[in-house]
Amino acid sequence: MIELAKPKDDAQYMEFYASIKPVKFGNTPLWTAAGEYNLASYQIPRELSYVAVCRVECYEMDRTAAAADFGLQLAPPSGTAYWQYQTSAGVALETLTDRNAPVQRLLDADEYLFFTGGNNLVLVGNLLASPDANTREIRTLVYGYNLSSILASRLARSEVEIPSQ
Amino acid sequence: MNSVCYCPGLDSGNFNIGYGGPKWSPYAQAIADQYEVIVPSYQTVQLDLAGTALERKTVLSDRAQFDQLIFGAHISDFSLDNGSSGQQVFMNVDDLKSSRSWVTPTPVGNAPLSSFGGIGISDMPILELPEAFFLPSNTRMRHAIFNLTNSLATGGAITWIGAQLLRPKNGRAPSQVTLSNGKVVNVGWRAPLFASVGLGRETYSAGDTTFVMTAGSRYLHYTPPINCDCEIHDVHINRSAEDGTNELLVTRLIDVGDRSMWSPNNAPINSVMGEFTKIYPAAPFPKPYILKKGHRLQISVQNNNAAMTINDAFCVIRGVRLCEY
Numbered sequence: 001m002i003e004l005a006k007p008k009d010d011a012q013y014m015e016f017y018a019s020i021k022p023v024k025f026g027n028t029p030l031w032t033a034a035g036e037y038n039l040a041s042y043q044i045p046r047e048l049s050y051v052a053v054c055r056v057e058c059y060e061m062d063r064t065a066a067a068a069d070f071g072l073q074l075a076p077p078s079g080t081a082y083w084q085y086q087t088s089a090g091v092a093l094e095t096l097t098d099r100n101a102p103v104q105r106l107l108d109a110d111e112y113l114f115f116t117g118g119n120n121l122v123l124v125g126n127l128l129a130s131p132d133a134n135t136r137e138i139r140t141l142v143y144g145y146n147l148s149s150i151l152a153s154r155l156a157r158s159e160v161e162i163p164s165q
Numbered sequence: 166m167n168s169v170c171y172c173p174g175l176d177s178g179n180f181n182i183g184y185g186g187p188k189w190s191p192y193a194q195a196i197a198d199q200y201e202v203i204v205p206s207y208q209t210v211q212l213d214l215a216g217t218a219l220e221r222k223t224v225l226s227d228r229a230q231f232d233q234l235i236f237g238a239h240i241s242d243f244s245l246d247n248g249s250s251g252q253q254v255f256m257n258v259d260d261l262k263s264s265r266s267w268v269t270p271t272p273v274g275n276a277p278l279s280s281f282g283g284i285g286i287s288d289m290p291i292l293e294l295p296e297a298f299f300l301p302s303n304t305r306m307r308h309a310i311f312n313l314t315n316s317l318a319t320g321g322a323i324t325w326i327g328a329q330l331l332r333p334k335n336g337r338a339p340s341q342v343t344l345s346n347g348k349v350v351n352v353g354w355r356a357p358l359f360a361s362v363g364l365g366r367e368t369y370s371a372g373d374t375t376f377v378m379t380a381g382s383r384y385l386h387y388t389p390p391i392n393c394d395c396e397i398h399d400v401h402i403n404r405s406a407e408d409g410t411n412e413l414l415v416t417r418l419i420d421v422g423d424r425s426m427w428s429p430n431n432a433p434i435n436s437v438m439g440e441f442t443k444i445y446p447a448a449p450f451p452k453p454y455i456l457k458k459g460h461r462l463q464i465s466v467q468n469n470n471a472a473m474t475i476n477d478a479f480c481v482i483r484g485v486r487l488c489e490y
Contacts (some may be wrong), residue, residue, distance in 0.1 A: 164379065
């Protein structure tokens with residue numbers, strides 16, 4: 001990320017280096033019924049300028065004893081997924097990406113999205129019901145960087161767009 | 166030779182300050198300064214649409230005896246059918262002398278009438294052009310109407326509001342004027358720009374074009390590259406907020422050619438785009454933005470309505486082309 005920002009000299013390289021911090025976050029909700037699940041959530045620090053999300057990994061796993069697919073990592077469930085700001089109580093504030101985007105666009109995909117500090121950032125999956133009615137874990141891992149505004153101003157211009165069809 | 170000026174001055178100092186009056190741009194003032202007499206002008210052009218499917222019609226204005234500066238327009242006289250205030254009637258304008266179209270040819274070659282003029286039912290019945298348009302004497306304006314969304318509107322008229330310029334000081338209309346900053350420019354250098362962009366997924370069937378923003382969906386659009394610098398002044402959208410849906414439409418504008426122009430936030434659409442029911446039918450930028458030659462504006466919109474699909478919303482980027490003609 002620092003190289004992408006093209007620091008002009010060593011001093012600026014160190015300034016950028018001090019302005020970036022890798023972060024990882026993600027949840028493990030239990031999924032059976034159709035509905036909305038908070039797959040990953042992160043309360044972006046109020047004092048921070050931005051967080052850049054670079055990759056989302058997501059899979060489902062059956063942890064039921066003696067299940068035929070016990071421990072197997074399977075593709076994310078079907079449905080739609082989107083990024084959203086929520087209140088601290090979990091009420092939707094603003095949907096940031098297409099609510100109708102199929103899961104493969106956001107789950108288990110490289111990413112390049114920027115979100116502002118002070119918000120509760122949530123990756124929501126609006127999933128179909130488990131076909132065999134078994135309860136499975138959905139494990140999501142989001143890789144990102146906390147950034148200062150000086151880095152974001154150089155990098156965020158190329159933020160990905162996820163348009164609807 | 167003594168010349169007699171048949172232009173009685175007002176005792177109040179020859180200008181009307183009753184409501185503040187329209188502000189003349191340096192370009193318009195420089196042109197007007199070349200004339201001795203300036204008279205307000207209101208020219209109504211009856212569009213008289215028949216309401217047939219996918220109607221196309223060309224209407225010419227009358228020839229005016231004198232040179233004119235056109236500042237704005239008013240739309241009126243439509244029926245109460247769909248598109249009744251002109252927001253779903255689409256038009257392109259040029260003048261028969263230069264044939265320079267006001268509306269860019271892509272992505273949609275026509276702009277809703279509500280981006281040209283204010284509507285009688287709205288709080289602002291006159292919409293000002295981004296820059297005054299100089300119309301030479303005896304030159305007709307061509308209004309090319311195309312009901313590309315098949316709105317079936319009938320009737321309609323557009324009234325161009327401006328000033329007639331009488332008795333040019335040099336005996337003929339100026340070809341060049343000097344602005345207040347000392348720059349010498351050709352008359353006609355500042356030409357109107359209307360870039361009309363349909364918002365949503367485009368569908369087309371037998372001449373009927375529809376743009377659909379599905380509930381929850383996000384769309385990306387671009388203005389065409391222009392072959393000269395442009396000043397972008399304001400943005401218009403032809404959707405009414407009466408049903409409350411505009412509250413949940415959000416947008417973001419980016420200059421594709423400018424690395425530093427970016428915002429992480431989506432803004433409610435009425436904070437960026439004016440529409441015909443509002444006092445600013447075209448919401449002005451805080452400062453006109455110079456869109457460099459070859460650059461394009463990227464417009465992303467997201468329909469955060471949970472269940473409402475929005476059809477046939479068009480935004481119109483309005484401004485001034487700075488081409489050397």
